[in-house]
Amino acid sequence: MSALANHAFAKMNGIGNEIVVVDMRDSAAKVTPDDARAVASANGGVAYDQLMVLQKPRLDGTEAFIRIYNNDGSEAGACGNGMRCVVRRIFEKNGQTAATFETAAGLLNAWQGPAPDLYTVDMGAPKFGWQDIPLAEEFRDTRYIELQIGPIDNPILHSPSVVSMGNPHAIFWVDDVNAYDLERFGPLLENHPIFPERANITLAHIVDPQHITIRTWERGAGLTRACGSAACATAVGAARLKRAERKVEITLPGGKLGIEWRERDDHVLMTGTATFEYEGRFDPALFAPAA
Numbered sequence: 001m002s003a004l005a006n007h008a009f010a011k012m013n014g015i016g017n018e019i020v021v022v023d024m025r026d027s028a029a030k031v032t033p034d035d036a037r038a039v040a041s042a043n044g045g046v047a048y049d050q051l052m053v054l055q056k057p058r059l060d061g062t063e064a065f066i067r068i069y070n071n072d073g074s075e076a077g078a079c080g081n082g083m084r085c086v087v088r089r090i091f092e093k094n095g096q097t098a099a100t101f102e103t104a105a106g107l108l109n110a111w112q113g114p115a116p117d118l119y120t121v122d123m124g125a126p127k128f129g130w131q132d133i134p135l136a137e138e139f140r141d142t143r144y145i146e147l148q149i150g151p152i153d154n155p156i157l158h159s160p161s162v163v164s165m166g167n168p169h170a171i172f173w174v175d176d177v178n179a180y181d182l183e184r185f186g187p188l189l190e191n192h193p194i195f196p197e198r199a200n201i202t203l204a205h206i207v208d209p210q211h212i213t214i215r216t217w218e219r220g221a222g223l224t225r226a227c228g229s230a231a232c233a234t235a236v237g238a239a240r241l242k243r244a245e246r247k248v249e250i251t252l253p254g255g256k257l258g259i260e261w262r263e264r265d266d267h268v269l270m271t272g273t274a275t276f277e278y279e280g281r282f283d284p285a286l287f288a289p290a291a
């Protein structure tokens with residue numbers, strides 16, 4: 001039987017990005033991709049975009065090792081909105097206002113602030129090398145790669161920037177993020193062979209050097225109302241193109257995030273809210289083997 005059967009969870013959201021938080025630090029059991037898919041089951045499950053699983057800390061000074069699952073069961077190396085939800089949950093339980101977490105992408109510092117209802121996560125430094133994204137072939141300048149959708153002589157979307165925040169992101173620069181059928185183009189681009197680990201696909205409109213609007217088709221989760229790591233990747237991508245400052249406000253369908261690509265260490269700081277919705281326990285029937 002799955003380690004999640006009857007296990008407590010918290011349903012939260014990060015500006016509309018649907019998050020489930022499960023604290024398994026008291027257990028050595030592992031969550032499997034099948035478990036993650038079962039939790040998202042439309043038949044008695046909990047609808048979510050990312051499942052944040054807290055496991056026993058592996059390093060001194062860290063609160064937990066966090067594994068991140070998309071609702072298709074795939075694992076992600078980063079989840080900004082999910083991290084803010086984890087941070088709120090932990091700080092409300094132990095009274096802390098700062099902590100360090102470990103994820104597959106490395107160590108993440110997080111703190112409450114700059115206001116009581118805001119949480120800031122240091123998402124680490126972005127990576128731009130074609131093998132870091134990763135891409136299936138070499139591109140020396142990842143500010144624009146050769147990738148397009150639509151007629152060869154009149155592409156609908158083309159020349160995205162690519163950035164890794166611990167997970168792969170492709171950002172297409174457009175004048176209106178709502179003018180494209182992202183539900184149609186998203187999966188084609190997510191699964192394009194140029195992305196051996198697939199990719200999160202973002203449409204971004206640079207309103208002015210301090211404001212960018214985005215909409216994201218997420219790898220392994222589809223169209224979501226917000227994607228924090230995409231907001232980070234977009235802010236960095238725009239700054240690399242000298243089209244935005246290193247400190248910007250990103251507007252997503254579900255709300256706004258403050259992003260700063262810090263000069264002194266190239267780390268990306270993401271600030272926003274985290275909303276608690278309800279808590280419950282997973283119905284064991286979700287994980288029962290198919291009859």
Ligand SMILES: N[C@H](CCC[C@H](N)C(=O)O)C(=O)O
Binds near residue numbers: 080224229
């Ligand atoms: N929604 C998450 C991103 C999850 C990324 C996941 N879709 C992947 O990289 O596979 C966020 O707020 O950063």
